[in-house]
Amino acid sequence: MLMEGLVGVVALIAAASLDPKLYFEMNTDLREVHHYQPQLDELYQRLGLVREQHDPLHQAGVADVHQLRIPQHDLGEVERMGGGEALRGRTGGAVTLAVGMALIFTDALRWTGLAIEQVMKYWYHFAIMFEALFILTTIDTGTRIARFLLQEALGKVYHRFERTDWLPGAVLATAVVTGLWGALIWTGSISTIWPMFGIANQLLAVIALALVTTLLINSGRGRYAWVTLLPMLFVISTTMTAGAQLITSQFPAMIAEGGSRALAGYLNIALTLFVMLCVLVLLLNAIVRWITVWLSQGLPTAAKTDVITSVADPSSPGEST
Structure with a gap:
């Protein structure tokens, strides 16, 4: 950043x-x-x-x-x-x-x-x-990550898709992801993808700041959480506002032009909404964890340790006291 x-x-x-x-x-x-x-x-x-x-x-x-x-x-x-x-x-x-x-x-x-x-x-x-080179490497990395995520999701339907070394699954997932990229840039204009790219890029920073804030709070260093919490609040407020404005004004204007621009507008709205909803779900989950840890501050030391441990690693059972 x-x-x-x-x-x-x-x-x-x-x-x-x-x-x-x-x-x-x-x-x-x-x-x-x-x-x-x-x-x-x-x-x-x-x-x-x-x-x-x-x-x-x-x-x-x-x-x-x-x-x-x-x-x-x-x-x-x-x-x-x-x-x-x-x-x-x-x-x-x-x-x-x-x-x-x-x-x-x-x-x-x-x-x-x-x-x-x-x-x-x-x-x-x-x-x-x-x-x-900067843009191409970013698109390359994003395409690879999208392919892995798509294979993981399809693996819930057919288990062989989860194997990244399974050639048919890798080819199909790569074709779907690159096809979506191609649909986004069909118009040949940078305005097709740039607004959505900016929203996704900044929301990625929100995810990173939320995870670091959660790590600080879970590890008992909550007094330093403001270092990442304040920038996170600023970025999420500005980015969510910009995303809402894009969805309600700029992307509908692209749809009104018709043709390939309309397709790009619909894809931008769908992807922007998807990214924003994912970040909101993650942020809500993080806030629940923060509140859980902060509420445990008034508990006895052993109980507090169990709560923090369970929040940091929900799969690990807490020690009985």
């Missing part, structure tokens, strides 16, 4: 360093340009940005804290420096992060006299490769 937070800070810095005109040209969906064009024109006019100009602050000679002029770039120039790849309408944040990082590192090396365009190409494609 700390590393993800650091990546988030870097992404914000990279986005904030971009010329506003360049940022909106990359992050406005080409299918929605006609909806946002009046707002963009108003924004550009307020900022003094027109097609022939850049940021008026820098045009006027305003320097940064080190009194160094910050070079500005238009979309055509950035596309040329990055190798000719089209960047207009590349929403989702990945291209914004890559371009922002590439421009920061490239502009920092201008004084060296190096071939700036080659440096720009290197940093841009390096950032894209880094993001792709």
Whole structure:
């Protein structure tokens, strides 16, 4: 979570360093340009940005804290420096992060006299490769875990599915899971899966914090539970609120578009509800355990030990006193 937070800070810095005109040209969906064009024109006019100009602050000679002029770039120039790849309408944040990082590192090396365009190409494609590897390894791990969970569930119906080395079961479970992934990305847009991915990712942090809190309380170190309990309450409140908003607004809008987008909307709603309900069940179970242990604080020492032991390991019988 700390590393993800650091990546988030870097992404914000990279986005904030971009010329506003360049940022909106990359992050406005080409299918929605006609909806946002009046707002963009108003924004550009307020900022003094027109097609022939850049940021008026820098045009006027305003320097940064080190009194160094910050070079500005238009979309055509950035596309040329990055190798000719089209960047207009590349929403989702990945291209914004890559371009922002590439421009920061490239502009920092201008004084060296190096071939700036080659440096720009290197940093841009390096950032894209880094993001792709991060996403692909995450999907790979998630697919493997989903396959194991599916085989375990099917094993309750037919026992051979529980064996991960049983080839027919492994092939069937893998095909089902990858088929569901394929249905999610059928539209080819990152917006298909990204909102649900963010919800699931943050709720995974809730599960980890709840388990650590339970461990602290069960082991008699409840006075330190606030260290994990407070962040857990913050994450679950914000994530559950975001999940509810997605289910009631964004995903229904996808369904209303029809076609493959409708299928993606239904799948996102189903999976988001499933993940949220699983986390709520686990959290409720954890709260019951916390209350059980805290209520045992007033019992005699031997009885308290039995209660804590039974909560930590329900299968182990408590010692009679």
